[in-house]
Amino acid sequence: MTRTLIAGNWKMNGLVGSLTEIERVAAAVAPSQTGPEILLCLPATLIHPAAAKAEGSALKIGGETCHPKEKGAHTGDISAEMLKDAGATYVIVGHSERRADHGETDAVVASQASAALRAGITPIICVGETLAQRDAGDVLNVISEQIAGSIPSEGAADTIVVAYEPVWAIGTGRVANSEQIAEVHGFIRELLTKQFGEAGRGTRILYGGSMNPGNAEEILGVAEVNGGLIGGASLKADDFLAIYRLAA
Numbered sequence: 001m002t003r004t005l006i007a008g009n010w011k012m013n014g015l016v017g018s019l020t021e022i023e024r025v026a027a028a029v030a031p032s033q034t035g036p037e038i039l040l041c042l043p044a045t046l047i048h049p050a051a052a053k054a055e056g057s058a059l060k061i062g063g064e065t066c067h068p069k070e071k072g073a074h075t076g077d078i079s080a081e082m083l084k085d086a087g088a089t090y091v092i093v094g095h096s097e098r099r100a101d102h103g104e105t106d107a108v109v110a111s112q113a114s115a116a117l118r119a120g121i122t123p124i125i126c127v128g129e130t131l132a133q134r135d136a137g138d139v140l141n142v143i144s145e146q147i148a149g150s151i152p153s154e155g156a157a158d159t160i161v162v163a164y165e166p167v168w169a170i171g172t173g174r175v176a177n178s179e180q181i182a183e184v185h186g187f188i189r190e191l192l193t194k195q196f197g198e199a200g201r202g203t204r205i206l207y208g209g210s211m212n213p214g215n216a217e218e219i220l221g222v223a224e225v226n227g228g229l230i231g232g233a234s235l236k237a238d239d240f241l242a243i244y245r246l247a248a
């Protein structure tokens, strides 16, 4: 059975003092092989200390992006190997904020996901349409192109996670409705089974975009939603844990 993944994305938020929130999450989630998996993807500065706080708990720690290369002259960048060394087991790639702020194309995202696989960590590959693309009736074409271009050739059904994050629902408080989510998740599932065969039924597809304790239950109940990628509501331990408990 597919194991639900509740993943937080702290984005460019959090100082060393915020580790107390991470400590609170870790203290509330005892290690377990069953029930939902819980993950916080953090700014690079917090990964190593957070991993230390999470040790012995079910909480996993991840990064928010990585460079395609293992090392070298790339000032300011972080490799997937560095993330792993710091204690990360997942990394988000292709978040729409990275695509917009840093011009990351599908090809770049695929090379970042490839780097994650090389380092032995799981890429969470984000896709999603803008409002203009939705209004133009282009949603499924955009998603299909992003999936085809962003999943690396060596990716396997059980070594990647996909996150559907409609760009217009990120940081806006707007949330896609259940029908919109069901349509796109169902379509991504079809694409994954075309690519991976039956194994594609097991790839986790997360919904992301203004998910919070008030809407999580409904979203997590939509067909083919295997978890959430949660922005602002993951910053506070109480909110994040409330979503985790709704998934359990």
Ligand code: 3PY
Pocket: 009, 095, 165, 169, 170, 171, 208, 209, 210, 211, 229, 230, 231, 232
């Ligand atoms: C959001 O919920 O705003 C996100 O971007 C999650 O990645």
